[in-house]
Amino acid sequence: VNVFDTCSKTRHVQAILKGNTSMFNPGIMLVDLRKWRSGAITRGLERWQRKTSGCGDMIPLNLAFQGAFDALDWRWNVHPLGAQFMYVPASCLSSAKILHWAGPFKCWRQYSDWERLASLHPKVCELYEAHKPRHTCSIAP
Structure with missing residues (x-):
């Protein structure tokens, strides 16, 4: 069973998929640590991880950032x-x-x-x- 298929049925993921929010693949991430540490990113990510338990890292990361990222080439x-x-x-x-x-x-x-x-x-x-x-x-x- 594909994790994304299973997780896409949760209400949190459906909300992000129905919107026009861009998603990213976190396999390669470049992080601005100053910006990460200055905000509540860790707390938000931990909250989404609990709500989407078993969905890996891609879903909670995309829910935490909700389009607030720059795409790499x-x-x-x-x-x-x-x-x-x-x-x-x-x-x-x-x-x-x-x-x-x-x-x-x-x-x-x-x-x-x-x-x-x-x-x-x-x-x-x-x-x-x-x-x-x-x-x-x-x-x-």
Whole structure:
């Protein structure tokens, strides 16, 4: 069951979805800490988290901010990589600043069915291979 599908049935979420409020994906967030600390953002977020228990972080964050945010350029959050049957054009991948892996199908998961879906976007795995974390160790003399 999709968390958003379940949570979208709550009255709080329906209220925000029926309005013209923009929503954001909090997978990539840039926060002005001075502004955050000067307001009641934490208290409001905690209140929404209690009211939407089990809905993850996207719903309470969007309810807390209710459109009061600036959107980053799309290149800073190319998503949802790793989602089933998605396709991201090569031109978007080559312009990306951050690749947001939000789905279950990831290059680094051995049993993720990645091979089956890689044909939809072979450039994604090439990008991952070029930038994946590398374990290194050095032996002190």
